[in-house]
Amino acid sequence: MTTLDTKPAPPTGSGRWINVWEPEDATFWARTGRRIAIRNLIFSVFAEHLGFLVWLLWSVVVVSLPAAGFNLTVDQLFWLVAVPNLVGATLRIPYTFAVTRFGGRNWTVISALLLLIPTGLLAVAVSNPTTEFTVLLIVAATAGLGGGNFASSMTNITFFFPERRKGFALGLNAAGGNLGTSVVQFAVPWIVAVGAAVSLSLAGLIWVPFVLAAAICAFVFMDNLKVAQTPIKGQLEALKRPQTWVMSFLYIGTFGSFVGYTAAFPLLIKNEFPNDAGLLKIAFIGALIGSVIRPVGGWLSDKVGGARVTLGVFAAMILGMVGVLIAVRTHSLAMFLGSFAVLFASAGTGNGSTYRMIPAIFRAQGEKDAAAGIEDARAKARTQGAACLGIAGAIGAFGGFLIPRAYGSSIAATGVVDTAVIAYAVFYAVCFGVTWWFYLRRQLFAARMPSLAEAAV
Template sequence: MPVGSITSSAPEPPVDLVDVSAAPSPNLERRRPAGRRIEVWEPEDETFWRGGGRRVATRNLQISIFAEFLGFAVWALWSIVVPQLSAAGFALSVDQQFWLIAIPSLVGATLRIPYTFAVPRFGGRNWTVVSALLLLLPTAALAIVVQHPGVPFAVLMLVAALAGVGGGNFASSMANISFFYPEAEKGKALGLNAAGGNLGTAAVQFAVPLVIVGAAGIHLERAGLMFIPLILLAAVLAWKWMDNLAATRSDPKAFAAATRSRHTWIISFLYIGTFGSFIGYSGAFPTLIKSQYPTVTLSIAFLGALVGSIARPLGGFVADRLGGGRVTVVSYCVMALAAIGVITALRGGGFGLFLSSFLVLFVASGLGNGSLYRMIPAVFQATAEPDATGTVTLAARTAARRAAAGCIGIAGAIGAFGGFLIPRGFAISKSVAGSLVPALWIFVGVYLVMAVVTWAVYVRRTTPLGADAI
């Protein structure tokens, strides 16, 4: 029996038109429809959800996490390749190295909004297959280009830019999974999906230094080749076991509504400080270690992305209990203090202080990332327009949810630009002042500004949102 079908004594409807909401049962997955298309999907219906809907959603989530994990890994691939390029015969300036680290984030951030609309247009299962196969381009191109140290820098930039397709995967994956789950379970599912993807950054920074070492020296092409079988596996799993939901529809009005709210732009600015810092520091961390402490093994760089990824769902959990605004303010303050710790380490404090300060920075960015993400629906619900009687109607709450969804897409794209700004900030600082310290002081100042903005808009008790403990 296809996914979305039921056991019934009535004549069976055509395979692609099975109505799973009519009589849900535990046999929901016994036969799968051609094209893996489910015509009716009602996760808010308890009977439907318990009768097989949860099982279908879980299967799609598991494959989505794997595909997104690979997307993040490919997105971060150049962060761990760049410090090894000199061993492969490339002679690059500091500015060129940071360009190669920054350009995938720039491309990935730009792709996030079109990737979000790809799911309703092509289907979640179909787009997961396509977006996974697109990862073959940056990985195969990297495997070729790193074997030719004489290639022009422009070619390296083009190949590094291709890795940006991995950054777009996050947006389409989150959009797709959001359609499968009821509101009560959507936060947990999206948190798992996001955390699983973020872990791809840590995994690639741990694995690549181990894989590229051979008896004859550095084999940097393996950094790309190692992903090709995994990418093909993800595409096959998605094609065979994921589903398209007919009920998914693009909602450009949600984006339009979000753009009209000042909170969308405030939150997008704040998201640069949390998610943007996670991506930016993840990209730059291996190169910073290599340049500042050349005797330290490069594999240790994975710890930053690892603790930041783990802290993300924890941030949402703590925000549910203490309020997202408060947790976000504390996160920015801790990030500022940790950045000062890095400055102290660079001025002679030693590698132990450098590493521990950066790990605190990663944890705080992860906590802030989770808490700020949790704030978005709460902010839009709290600012829903009441009617003439002062009552917030169901229609107003529905409109607020749609605007919040649009805000998530916009903030996710803008926040990812932090992955470009931080490496470029380090490059400019190094080129102009000969040190990373000026860039770090600027980051400290930005975090403090973000803490003040968050407090003033979302925490201060004299404001409506502060009174609501957003």
């Protein structure tokens, strides 16, 4: 009979560790595993939600800076919303490996407490309109600590659930986290009274109690899995898999677009339609659409195939960019909002479909390697698949930096956003081609890697 040992593991000597974890065993899952996995998922979502929220704090704070007395150019404002994404993307790689080094529960506590740094510094920095841009940029960069939480959370949760439930669990975990972007863009405009520096400080301070609550809940209710403690060398094997890089590139187009447009959307609204101040209070809807629809992308991929869904996503995003271009040239507010709704919905769907593809691809590779007699092939594939989720999440998040910078640079150079819009339409066309080439070009691709083609499609 499978037993559950929650005593501290000797190699670590501290914390609450589960030494035996067999979610693929139906009896173990029904009697013990399901309850523990769901409990860890709930509090993982709570912490990750706050991570996303803090990560995107500056996307709404910057809109109020000019009215509060800060003398900044439009390009500088776009820098402030872009740099947290750059830092967050970079941190996602060490955050992924932190779970396997320190344990999922332990790292959730640590990563939650780290959110006190950007929230506290923001409150101080925006309380004085004479704060230099360089200081604001450094403080904004610390918000990137929240961006790393997604990678560690997804890596941790993937070990808790059996393969048949992994996609749904990862979808819920990601969607719950992504919703933090919508919550912050909804709440902050109501918390902040435009022009009042004291109220701007509340944009950071208001989240401190929730951050502390997340850390306490993780400490009390979450667990570390001994099975998740794998050598970094084993995880780095994922870097040798071509599929890791293909999926990371596609994730730039989906998740990178989601977080990039979430960060830039309020500022774009203000820049393109400066006389419609009330629009800023509905900017959260874009992130809400992208967050809520993410599990649908995974579900739809289960029905028709992840590659087909992803291909359709990029086709829709091309059309969305065409709509944005027409909207900014004709100053059509309705088309502008409608086109961005398409972009957010497509990006959210693509987040679900691409993350559904990754475990399937590595599982198929594991089966192929096992059939070839490679020792522990399936376990190695699970480890590499979890690592790929983190690597793709990190590389994809760099899109969140590139999008605000593209719009800021386009406005600084030409006075309009047209150049950035056209560039991204072309980029999505490339993503469309890559998806077709690697996963839907059945006859040529399946001849080389049939199991992966079947898994992805």
